[in-house]
Amino acid sequence: MNYLPFAGKTAIVTGAGTGIGFEIAKHLVLDGAAVVINDLDPDLAHYAADQLNTEEDQRAFALPGDAGNVDFIREMVEFASDIPDHRLEMVVANAGLTEFGDFFDFAPESFEKVVNLNLRGSFFLAQTAARKMKDGGHGGNIVLIGSNVGERAYPNLAAYGMSKAGISMLVKQLTLPLGPLGISVNCVSPGATLTERTALEEDDYAGIWAKLNPNQRVGRPEDVAHTVSFILNPASRHITGQTLLVDGGWTATGPTPDLIQRAEKGFPELGKKLNGNKAPSINGHRMAAR
Numbered sequence: 001m002n003y004l005p006f007a008g009k010t011a012i013v014t015g016a017g018t019g020i021g022f023e024i025a026k027h028l029v030l031d032g033a034a035v036v037i038n039d040l041d042p043d044l045a046h047y048a049a050d051q052l053n054t055e056e057d058q059r060a061f062a063l064p065g066d067a068g069n070v071d072f073i074r075e076m077v078e079f080a081s082d083i084p085d086h087r088l089e090m091v092v093a094n095a096g097l098t099e100f101g102d103f104f105d106f107a108p109e110s111f112e113k114v115v116n117l118n119l120r121g122s123f124f125l126a127q128t129a130a131r132k133m134k135d136g137g138h139g140g141n142i143v144l145i146g147s148n149v150g151e152r153a154y155p156n157l158a159a160y161g162m163s164k165a166g167i168s169m170l171v172k173q174l175t176l177p178l179g180p181l182g183i184s185v186n187c188v189s190p191g192a193t194l195t196e197r198t199a200l201e202e203d204d205y206a207g208i209w210a211k212l213n214p215n216q217r218v219g220r221p222e223d224v225a226h227t228v229s230f231i232l233n234p235a236s237r238h239i240t241g242q243t244l245l246v247d248g249g250w251t252a253t254g255p256t257p258d259l260i261q262r263a264e265k266g267f268p269e270l271g272k273k274l275n276g277n278k279a280p281s282i283n284g285h286r287m288a289a290r
């Protein structure tokens with residue numbers, strides 16, 4: 001018989017219509033959870049839920065809305081709490097906005113958009129869900145999705161990097177109010193991961209990152225989803241307040257001579273930039289990490 005670690009539990013996954021969030025939701029459904037599939041785009045939310053439901057088994061619930069909006073967050077937590085035969089015990093604040101821009105020209109509107117979704121959305125989703133878990137008198141498990149760019153500076157991502165670093169600090173802070181309630185809270189930080197979005201950013205996104213990452217491969221959504229499932233598993237209950245990087249070793253290293261050689265072979269332009277002791281960048285700021 002298959003062991004389903006999340007049977008009887010409900011999870012909320014924000015930004016789950018595509019990309020990493022969809023893969024996280026898929027893993028949780030396959031492992032027995034009922035999952036609220038949130039996405040800003042209603043079509044994507046419904047399409048994603050339809051893909052995860054079968055005629056016999058319907059545990060994916062589409063809930064379109066803005067994961068940065070506190071009123072909507074409250075509705076979402078109520079909705080999740082009302083799913084029959086399941087209890088809201090898991091939350092994954094995955095929706096995040098990457099806004100590139102030169103520091104000197106970065107507009108207040110862009111700053112607000114990034115901070116609103118990445119920080120405000122994560123903070124108030126954690127708060128609202130944790131209140132529910134506290135009122136229910138049971139524990140829970142909250143994962144906030146960060147980024148490797150919250151650990152290492154990256155060109156043209158000052159606001160984004162700052163917001164993701166803030167998430168890593170937030171999970172440390174939250175161990176204090178949530179630990180005594182049996183609620184774990186951790187940050188999972190992907191490195192460059194091949195998704196529908198990032199695939200459009202570079203012609204050979206996967207190939208470039210296979211050159212840049214010490215383990216010589218690009219991240220895949222399932223790499224992140226496995227890690228989130230590991231953290232959410234009840235057996236991981238003693239892990240809290242941590243940031244776990246899923247980045248092929250990128251954050252652990254700086255450009256090494258052999259990396260520069262490999263880069264020069266396949267990407268002369270990239271090699272030149274690395275030799276010039278600059279952070280990797282192709283086509284100016286369009287070279288995306290996170």
Ligand SMILES: NC(=O)c1ccc[n+]([C@@H]2O[C@H](COP(=O)([O-])OP(=O)(O)OC[C@H]3O[C@@H](n4cnc5c(N)ncnc54)[C@H](O)[C@@H]3O)[C@@H](O)[C@H]2O)c1
Pocket residue numbers: 014015016017018019020021038039040041044065066067068094095096097098117145146147148189190191192193194195196197198289290
């Ligand atoms: N893909 C990467 O390389 C990478 C690297 C590091 C960190 N991350 C982080 O991982 C998370 C997921 O990344 P991704 O690349 O899969 O995301 P993505 O940009 O592809 O977006 C995934 C989904 O989020 C939805 N979304 C956007 N704004 C929303 C909002 N306000 N409310 C609800 N849904 C919203 C989009 O419609 C989309 O379907 C993000 O937090 C991102 O910062 C991604």
